[in-house]
Amino acid sequence: MGSLASERKVVGWAARDATGHLSPYTYTLRNTGPEDVVVKVLYCGICHTDIHQAKNHLGASKYPMVPGHEVVGEVVEVGPEVSKYGVGDVVGVGVIVGCCRECSPCKANVEQYCNKKIWSYNDVYTDGRPTQGGFASTMVVDQKFVVKIPAGLAPEQAAPLLCAGVTVYSPLKAFGLTAPGLRGGIVGLGGVGHMGVKVAKAMGHHVTVISSSSKKRAEAMDHLGADAYLVSTDAAAMAAAADSLDYIIDTVPVHHPLEPYLSLLRLDGKHVLLGVIGEPLSFVSPMVMLGRKAITGSFIGSIDETAEVLQFCVDKGLTSQIEVVKMGYVNEALERLERNDVRYRFVVDVAGSNVEEDAADAPSN
Ligand SMILES: NC(=O)C1=CN([C@@H]2O[C@H](COP(=O)(O)OP(=O)(O)OC[C@H]3O[C@@H](n4cnc5c(N)ncnc54)[C@H](OP(=O)(O)O)[C@@H]3O)[C@@H](O)[C@H]2O)C=CC1
Ligand SMILES: O=C/C=C/c1ccc(O)c(O)c1
Ligand SMILES: [Zn+2]
Numbered sequence: 001m002g003s004l005a006s007e008r009k010v011v012g013w014a015a016r017d018a019t020g021h022l023s024p025y026t027y028t029l030r031n032t033g034p035e036d037v038v039v040k041v042l043y044c045g046i047c048h049t050d051i052h053q054a055k056n057h058l059g060a061s062k063y064p065m066v067p068g069h070e071v072v073g074e075v076v077e078v079g080p081e082v083s084k085y086g087v088g089d090v091v092g093v094g095v096i097v098g099c100c101r102e103c104s105p106c107k108a109n110v111e112q113y114c115n116k117k118i119w120s121y122n123d124v125y126t127d128g129r130p131t132q133g134g135f136a137s138t139m140v141v142d143q144k145f146v147v148k149i150p151a152g153l154a155p156e157q158a159a160p161l162l163c164a165g166v167t168v169y170s171p172l173k174a175f176g177l178t179a180p181g182l183r184g185g186i187v188g189l190g191g192v193g194h195m196g197v198k199v200a201k202a203m204g205h206h207v208t209v210i211s212s213s214s215k216k217r218a219e220a221m222d223h224l225g226a227d228a229y230l231v232s233t234d235a236a237a238m239a240a241a242a243d244s245l246d247y248i249i250d251t252v253p254v255h256h257p258l259e260p261y262l263s264l265l266r267l268d269g270k271h272v273l274l275g276v277i278g279e280p281l282s283f284v285s286p287m288v289m290l291g292r293k294a295i296t297g298s299f300i301g302s303i304d305e306t307a308e309v310l311q312f313c314v315d316k317g318l319t320s321q322i323e324v325v326k327m328g329y330v331n332e333a334l335e336r337l338e339r340n341d342v343r344y345r346f347v348v349d350v351a352g353s354n355v356e357e358d359a360a361d362a363p364s365n
């Protein structure tokens, strides 16, 4: 157990408005509670959700907002009732940092579906303070929402698994889609999608990437190990692949037609929506009736599944494909991510950056 420090000032990079531009911001962390773990952030991945949130795509953003929910750090202090972690442990924090612990999803250990869940940023903690994410020097997190990074995983490699990795792993398990030999489609080869290819291949699936362009074909086939590649606008190739897939993992972050993808599913095929899209998607009912197809969705994964996917990646020798950048590059990284110019996940080297750069000039709370 480490010593209990009082409230501490930290610097994170925050968006102040819907431009989504991040700049240094000083704020105060809560005291270390009995079950809290103080985490010195080492690395934090950049998820497309960080863009949705920073730019207020869902209309519920509050500023200043420090994004970042693929956090890997080192434990520097623990509260007196922390049993699972000790100072020096390398740990991960993801999208959720609180839940009610009483509802049926909480009792079933799928706390990501708790209606009282607390998001790691753009939310309010039990003490009334805004939650702030991982583009910051330090976070204080309840031990329940912390996972140990297993030996054999480099911390920067582990970061994307805490959101992207578990987000594809969870629905494959929940929908009974883990058997070898299944045929899966991954729509959108970005941060989540590239982990989809890797995880599905490691489960022994035949994996088709369905992309908006042919630009990623060679990498998908040669480096990620995909078995087939379709360009979604190539009507002939899409028609030739009709009725061939058991499932589709759809990671596209913008409005898109579903029908071209639904036609790729075979009997009882499942279209799993993962992208966060604030506009209605549409399809005609025969597209699902004639084939008993299901359109469903999935939200990250549980803490248990997060620990599981980390170990799965160690066991299968999976790594994420990342570009490591410094904090000073975060705004360019966000712009590049938004224009689909990253292979496949940016990870910010937080501890190796001067997070406090320009902090003296920035407004604080
Ligand atoms: N359900 C959940 O729990 C989670 C949801 N998400 C959401 O999933 C979505 C994907 O996240 P992430 O993988 O980080 O995003 P990325 O930007 O890394 O990947 C999205 C991919 O979608 C394709 N795409 C098609 N049209 C567009 C467009 N107009 N702009 C950008 N990309 C486009 C691109 O692939 P290609 O070039 O192959 O067409 C792109 O690489 C986001 O909406 C995110 O919020 C993320 C994590 C968890
Ligand atoms: O990246 C992780 C979070 C994804 C997410 C899914 C659904 C939703 O409504 C969000 O606001 C975020
Ligand atoms: Zn995410």
Ligand SMILES: [Zn+2]
Residues within 6 Å of the ligand: 099, 100, 101, 102, 103, 104, 105, 106, 114, 115, 116, 117
């Ligand atoms: Zn609950």
